[in-house]
Amino acid sequence: MAITRTQNPLDWRAIASVAAGEPLILGADAQANIRSARVLVEQIVARSIRAYGVNTGVGALCDVIVSQDEQHDLSHNILMSHAVGVGEPLGADETRAIMAAAINNFAHGHSGVRLEVVERLAALLEANCLPEVPAFGSVGYLSHMAHIALVCVGAGHVRWNGERVSGAQALQRLGLQPLSLQAKEGLSLVNGTPCVTGLAALALHRAERLLDWADVVAAMSFENLGGQIAAFDTRSLAFRVSPGLAHVGERLRAALAGSALLEISLGRRTQDPLSVRTIPHVHGAARDTFAATAEVVNRELASVTDNPIVAGTPESPRVYSQAHAVGASIALAMDSLATAIAQVAAMAERRLDRLVNPLVSGLPAFLAHACGTRSGFMIAQYTAASLVAQNRREAAPASLDGGVTSGLQEDHLCHATPAALKALAVIENSNRILGIELLAAAQAYDLQPLDAARAPYTDAIYASVRATLPTYRDDRPLSDDMTFAFRLVADGAPPPLPGTARDDTGTVSREPALDMPPIARSTAAPASRAVPGAVGV
Template sequence: MNATVEWGDEPLRWQDVARVARGKAILTLSDSVWSRLAQGREIVALIVASGHVAYGVNTGLGALCNISLPEEQLSQLSRNTLLSHACGVGPLLDEAQTRAIMCAAIANYSHGKSGISPAIVEQLLAFLNQQITPQVPSQGSVGYLSHMAHIGLALMGVGDVGWQGVVVPAEQALAEAGLKPISPGAKEGLSLVNGTPCMTGLACLALDDAQRLLDWADVTGAMSFEALRGQIVAFDEEILALKASPGIQLSGARLRRLLADSALLAESVGVRTQDALSLRSMPQVHGACRDQFSHARQQVETELNACTDNPLVLGTPENWRVVSQANPHGESVAMACDVLAIAMAELGSMSERRLDRLVNPLVSGLPAFLVAKPGVNSGMMIAQYVAASLCGENKQLAQPAVLDNFVTSALQEDHLSLGTGSALKLHRLLGNLYHIIGIEYLLAAQALHFHGENKLAPGTRQSLALLRETVAPWEDDRWLAPEIGKAVNVLKHHQPGF
């Protein structure tokens, strides 16, 4: 049975989004959320009935904001908003990405300040919990609008969805799931496309991957350090405490635990005065990456708990107001994704430098390219090329997206966060990083094979044994690509034990 996540009055966490989007946990909402939704929708009805002019409720959108519309056109405005804004292009988002966006949208609406009806939120929940996944093109968002428009169309029974393992028309999936197409009313088309759910949902998944990769980088780094007979004094607790970074302390402690009681390191004390920086500065570099992760997590969770629609409906049915503002601007999430991308690219760069030392007999003290009979065998030579290539690509992906800017909607929207693009390139970067660290895992395991398992620390021996369940030691060349894939699979499906 799937786990259940309930959202209500407690702060929402990025892990909840990952559990629903990837783990298929059932999402439910508390009674207080449904009450807030009903009240917000009542206020929208009062705005319409009063004739009060409010952006997006009874006016055109963007640069058309000064065109007032009669009540009989407001449902058509919402429908047209979804149809006209659903113009994304490019490869489709994967299932988890689309589900994460829907989760973040529900979080946004749960404040009751968007004025969206409970019925539409019920439909979004049904899509998540019955695993109906709209087919959403990945490109075309400057931070909002297009992705959620495609999702909104699917709620109406328009477009295609993933359903029971196949792609079918949304109308068919709705009928088979016992659901009816929504008919959006006043403001609901705008509420569906507006705000920052797209970048926020994607950022939550990026945090899920980044945290896992930070932990695994400590593990593979420790394995490389041991294989290269590093000088463990560099990780001394008293030394690291003199640099008061929480990330440094955490990575340093993890490395010490992983390498504790290593006979190989004990017999290697003094073999060199100091190690290369890719080895001895792991606590400092991994720790800096952890600190940037912590900053990104704070920014993303702040946004996940925010109300990011425009306009917002405030107060009570007896004393309401509607305010046009800029909460949909996703600058903080865009910056967080850009900073996290830089940190994760650095994590990969450190990993590549370590694995390069593993295959280089000039510095490793090991057989060339980690194969017993080099020459007739190339061993792990080209795996390092692959890691270098991925690091080069990640350097490009780490360039900040938030610094770009364009003018849209006839000067009405003249500063854009481009946060969705920032989150998507972070996803691509993290995909590359899985392979870089997976390659280090593979190479470090092979390097430790030459030293003999009886000399290894219990922590690194445990990590080696996990890989050996699917990847045997190298004797002669064999097809390397599937072995890299197996190493990456371990990273994705196992949490490090330290």
């Protein structure tokens, strides 16, 4: 379904939808906003009102006056000098998300670019002709948008239908001429926080799916380990005030309803280990962090993040050259989300370790058939431990990195875009950890010594996995199974849990029980997925 940018800003879900391939349409109100802002810039130029990046240089050159005759050169040269990204290019989803967020920002009507500039970005999106954007090299936002904007003027490169072509060739194939940028347009094209807001929307989309899978996979491990279901009791959980905790408790009770395995385990222990009994607390805390992050991202998308901002009327134009392009709040939010997801994954690895450890699991050592000649999931747990360690490194806060640029003019840096890239890497690694735990939980069901039925929901998940993958007997490379499980977790949501639902505020409501569709996912990694810092599939 097409996403339309109206008078109202897009939210993170809309950005994520465009990232996934939905068309983005500029509504009449948005177009009017853009045109009105351009009139203000033209008046600023005509009256020689001093405005940063319009008739002055940028950065530490902000006090150097630029004549009207030089303003085209200033805009054009900004793109050339700011396109300094390095490393592997972002994936298609990431690039589309950034472009959608940029269009959303221009549509506020306070940037001052011409409508045809915004329409050029929209045309590239519509054709899925995506600029090649190196992932690294930004302390805030400049280099990513510069590489995107290069294509608008016939420079740079694009990825289109699996082919890498120059920006000039791409425009020619689309029947478009390179744009000749006018006053302020070069600065507006590289400015603001579209990079981090676009990437953050994508991170929220992937994190939401991950958190749903984390509850499901944790329930399977809980059942295999004979957990004490009292840990999820409504009255007990109600003593801690947390919408996320209450929601996870609801989901776990639904997932494990009707488990004969858990009935046998009732009263066997006073309490379970922390990685087993604190699932609602850790997953719930992550969901509360998710909700807070989503609020910050939506506020950022509703904000004007250009510098300078143009406002007022054609008769009395105003210029605000301050600091709205600095993304401190969203940098902190991305750091928080990365830490929350890393903690969920770290606890998943601890449950995985309990599944493979015969000293605590009551299952064959390392979930291996014919233990001794077969290692089962012994080394898969090593991989999960390695990914947890990598997440720990990635979760170090980017927002504290600091630094000084532009001859002391920019002497405080928030590293918002790197924070979002790190969050995406943590989510990707965590999906792999959950995929390994999912495989181990399915294997544990195969080796259960207790002759008792699984819960209907966990049994359906198990059956869906086994419809594609047979029990593991050291008879094939386990990495292939891990790839399947990773794609399963990363590419789609789990079947809905009967009786539970949640709106965007985290409120739990009751729904009729839903029939669970089978899980069917390709083992092939989609070409659009490329997250710097994450481990390859």
